[in-house]
Amino acid sequence: MERSYAAKSGYLFLVLEFIFLVLSFLGFMRGMVLPSAILILVFVFCALGFVIVNPNESLVLVLFGEYKGTIKKNGFFWANPLFSKKKISLRAxxxxxxxxxxxxxxxxxxxxxxxxxxxxxxxxxxxxxxxxxxxxxxxxxxxxxxxxxxxxxxxxxxxxxxxxxxxxxxxxxxxxxxxxxxxxxxxxxxxxxxxxxxxxxxAQEIAQAMLKRQQATAIVAARFKIVEGAVSMVEMALDELSKKEIVVLDEEKKATMVSNLMVVLCGDKEVSPVVNTGSIY
The missing domain is CATH 3.30.479.30 (Band 7 domain)
Incomplete structure (x- = not known):
């Protein structure tokens, strides 16, 4: 389970490191070799504990196989140098x-x-x-x-x-x-x-076949709408001619007119009109 780790301030340990360095230098100047060497070792050991956590980043800390916590707060920190550290980005x-x-x-x-x-x-x-x-x-x-x-x-x-x-x-x-x-x-x-x-x-192996199928479906749907509209227009034309008594058509002439109008309205090419200058009878 994830838990937060409260790391020490890196700036505090930076000051301590400076103190260790000054003391070791003074020790060497005064001939205190062993204490100065120990301070140098402490300085090097502590220097390994500095970590920087950038915004939207985290640092997972493990000590000898035991999970110690995660640093999610961004900043400059110091953690036990013996920790193994793994950075994990929290960015999207x-x-x-x-x-x-x-x-x-x-x-x-x-x-x-x-x-x-x-x-x-x-x-x-x-x-x-x-x-x-x-x-x-x-x-x-x-x-x-x-x-x-x-x-x-x-x-x-x-x-x-x-x-x-x-x-x-x-x-x-x-x-x-x-x-x-x-x-x-x-x-x-x-x-x-x-x-x-x-x-x-x-997929590529069936794309062409499916495209043709879609095109055929679209054509059938379009034809259905065209025929539906053509039937309505023919019905309206016959009703208007009958209502206004422009011309009287018997059943045979109505059938011919319907046939011609359906051909004109449903055809996929332009038709060539034929003008009849004589009597329609």
């Missing part, structure tokens, strides 16, 4: 993962990359519960991506019942990713500040 860090190939819920290979903002919140866990906490973040983030991909389809082309997909899930998918990564990194004392998908695409 970005992980911009390379897109990896994973399978979505229905087995389609997709490429997913994420941006992860994280920082160390518990120095004891980061230092002792995992071997290398930075490498741990990389591996567990990849594992979280793979699990997330298995929960949702890329889109709802094949799974029309899917309410949330990787492509359209938005905040829901990102929240699930953040929750999964947070659970996995808690063992290392890592706080996840944000996790978001920043790259999403079909």
């Amino acid at each position: 860090r970005n992980l911009d993962s390379e897109p990896i190939k994973v399978n979505d819920k229905i087995g389609n290979p997709v490429m997913i990359g994420v941006v992860l903002v994280w920082r160390v919140s518990n120095t004891f866990k980061a230092a002792f519960d995992v071997n290398d906490y930075e490498h741990f973040v990389d591996i567990q983030t990849e594992a979280a991506i793979r699990k997330l991909a298995g929960l949702y389809p890329y889109d709802n082309f094949e799974d029309e019942a899917a309410e949330i997909t990787l492509r359209s899930g938005g905040e829901e998918v990102n929240e699930e990713l953040e929750r999964e990564v947070t659970e996995r990194l808690a063992i290392a004392g890592i706080e996840v500040m944000e996790a978001r998908i920043n790259y999403l695409a079909y």
Whole structure:
């Protein structure tokens, strides 16, 4: 469990070091070799205890395998020179993962990359519960991506019942990713500040086929809207002609008119009009 270590002021020991140095010099001047040599050894030993902790940094202290505490307060300090010291940054860090190939819920290979903002919140866990906490973040983030991909389809082309997909899930998918990564990194004392998908695409081997499928779906949807609009326009034209009694059409002529209007309105190319200068009958 993480605990704070109250380190001594480095400036106080700097003054003591100066005193040791002056006393040893005076001792040598007066022929007191042994006491002066001892003072020199004390001076060198104490000099090894000076440490500097910068803002948003910490220093984990261990004495002969026993955890003594963590210095989180920034400044100039002195600690037992026998302590082994390990600096751990408390700054927020970005992980911009390379897109990896994973399978979505229905087995389609997709490429997913994420941006992860994280920082160390518990120095004891980061230092002792995992071997290398930075490498741990990389591996567990990849594992979280793979699990997330298995929960949702890329889109709802094949799974029309899917309410949330990787492509359209938005905040829901990102929240699930953040929750999964947070659970996995808690063992290392890592706080996840944000996790978001920043790259999403079909894998290269199926990208072209899926693109054609999307295009076909879009064309069908567009045609449906065009036909729906054309039917409404034809219906309106017939109603207006009948209401204003501009021309009286029998059923055969109505069918011909409907056919011609549908061809004009639904065709994907411009039509060439034919002007009839004689009687329509």
